[in-house]
Amino acid sequence: MYDLLVVGSANADLVIGVERRPAAGETVLGSDLAVHPGGKGGNQAVAAARLGARTALLARVGDDAHGRLLLDSQREAGVDTAGVLVGGAPTGVALITVDPSGDNSIVVSPGANGRLTPGDARGAAALFRAAQVVSTQLEIPLETVVEVVRNLLPHNRFVLNPSPPRALPQEVLAACDPLIVNEHEARVLLGAAPGIEPEEWAAALLALGPRSVVVTLGAAGSLVADADGMTRVPSVRVAAVDTTGAGDAFTAALAWRLGLGESLAVAAGYASRVGAAAVTKAGAQESYPTAAEVEALR
């Protein structure tokens, strides 16, 4: 049995620290290059497993050194990688710049992630049967996310972080419980004028059809919303070193705790502490806390 099945991307993160992220037409000098295991799907799987969740990953990597780096990182964290397919294209790569405030800019070359097909999702029926919660993001083809939704079983709870954001079909929106967005993702899903307050975004997002919504607000925590109402959930204060992958850690922790039966607000409180811990160290997967480290962060 799995607490969480993550269907999503796996990227090698090529990271350069910079004093200032470059503007259009600008060249800046940065730090030495660091290569970290990443990708929103791979990050979620490692984050959940490190917390103690029984986790499986359905993804595709290339038959290359980056693919092996990513598989090693998953296995070291305790993720079941039987669903990780190998070959078809080079492993996905993310080019990341991180500035001294910990903020980043990311460009992704999807590579093998783009070859994770609807047929691959259909072929993973055994993983769906064994999983409590199924989580995806949008660094894999949208047709594959649609197929994931069509293959959900009655006992599967579906969690989606639409990142990078794009318009979503109604059948995907209706399956989300919750849809997890940051401000940027909310604005893309809602169009030009979503309102000023996160409560307005959450109401407008709920009107699109998901069963519940979580709006992440960075250091301000998150807002959870469903048919029963809305609740602001605070975060803990930490000094940010690198925000890369913090949202993935939040999503993974939230998905896991919801599968354990916690309410949306309680699960979001726990996930906020996981996300906060993740910004205190460099890289994505290397920055993820154990359950004991989360307990210490009160």
Ligand code: RIB
């Ligand atoms: O969310 C962070 C992730 O986005 C990075 O690990 C990078 O691979 C991109 O997918």
